[in-house]
Amino acid sequence: MKDTIVFYTSPGRGHLNSMVELGKLILTYHPCFSIDIIIPTAPFVSSAGTDDYIASVSATAPSVTFHQLPPPVSGLPDTLRSPADFPALVYELGELNNPKLHETLITISKRSNLKAFVIDFFCNPAFQVSSSTLSIPTYYYFTTAGSVLAANLYLPTLHKNTTKSFRELGSTLLNFPGFPPFPARDMALPMHDREGKVYKGLVDTGIQMAKSAGVIVNTFELLEERAIKAMLEGQCTPGDTSPPLYCIGPVVGRGNGENRGRDRHECLSWLDSKPSRSVLFLCFGSLGSFSSKQLKEMAIGLERSGVKFLWVVRAPAPDSIENRSSLESLLPEGFLDRTKDRGLVVESWAPQVEVLNHESVGGFVTHCGWNSVLEGQKMIRAVVVEEMKVGLAVTRSEEGDGLVSSAELEQRVSELMDSEKGRAVKERAVAMKEAAAAAMRDGGSSRVALDNLVESFKRGCIAPFG
Secondary structure (H helix, E strand, O other): OOEEEEEEOOOOHHHHHHHHHHHHHHHHHOOOEEEEEEEOOOOOOOOOOHHHHHHHHHHHOOOEEEEEOOOOOOOOOOOOOOHHHHHHHHHHHHHHHHHHHHHHHHHHHHHOEEEEEEEEHHHOOHHHHHHHHOOOOEEEEEOOOHHHHHHHHHHHHHHHHOOOOHHHHOOOEEOOOOOOOEEHHHOOHHHOOOOOHHHHHHHHHHHHHHHOOEEEEOOOOOOOHHHHHHHHOOOOOOOOOOOOEEEOOOOOOOOOOOOOOOOOOHHHHHHHOOOOOOEEEEOOOOOOOOOHHHHHHHHHHHHHHOOEEEEEEOOOOOOOOOOOOOHHHHOOOOHHHHOOOOEEEEEOOOOHHHHHOOOOEEEEEOOOOOOOOOOOHHHHHHHHHHHOOOOOOOOOOOOOOOOOOHHHHHHHHHHHHHOHHHHHHHHHHHHHHHHHHHHHOOOOHHHHHHHHHHHHHHHOOOOOOO
């Protein structure tokens, strides 16, 4: 009977992909395990391409097995009312799925030697089933920044120390151990309501993570030294135990089905023709779309900056896939023609990992995501700009429509690509890229953490249930 590690992912291809890549990483260096991945069925998340992706993984990684939970019988809305509702629905789905999850774990345990259970940090309701009820060693996989993990672990303490919501605290600076101070209003919007499901869910996640068998983090020690030190020293869990920490990143695959069964993407051939480090890449994640007005402001700023660019554009959110506007109508009249010699606009999707690894790319404009719908982009921005010092902040207007103006984007883009400050940021980014590669090599910090994690898995001993 083979030793088995069971993963439980939250809805969304980005989270599934991260779990798959973690499984592949473990199997690459420790092929003694089999990996079972439990996937929830979420009516509010598109499943387009997921079946093909699962089939592709199954064909190339036979030690990985997938289990699809049936949709909950009742109690969950059929549609997503707005992007802000997504995190709350994920928590609600997790609670409704617990009975079926319980059955699935028992079934897996009867046919294999179940050693550990690894849950996406959005799957916190599962901890009650796996750890409290079935006594399975349960680990959290935290796919966003280690600095955000430090804040999440400290959140229960902050909750006890104040009765005010983040909305009420407004400009009050929050001081999380290992995290740059930032105003309370910069917390992710679903966190602003102290009585909301997301806020309560994340407070409980912080409590349960401290009790878990360990937290696996997609980062590496040199990138976030201050946050990691704060967690290891117990600063984030005062009066409580600190969970074992396994910084095994960067875990980077080919993205959300990067090849998608296609030939090499046209944008890569276009990049081949451009000088080294000369192109600015603009891409805003799988949920990243802007209003028509914001798209036009961005286009004006790019055109005025004079830089070479590759820009992934999605239609504004209200547009359906079937009736979305053409690129020409979303952008200023004549923009594509005027910038065709130095810019390429791609609709909806580009192979992000391959683009970022291309020699011609010298800058990246992003929403500051780290594989989560609840990163709290302003929080991640503070980490990237102030702590890691590998980025420049783009500031939106605090008045009116809250857009990033064309002038602001033009200035920041030019600063990144053509100034001493920008060169320093890019040199720091290159240094961190090299440090990431070193961390993943034999004897590197992330490889050592991975080996320690696997040894922890092996110590787990679960008898068949029922």
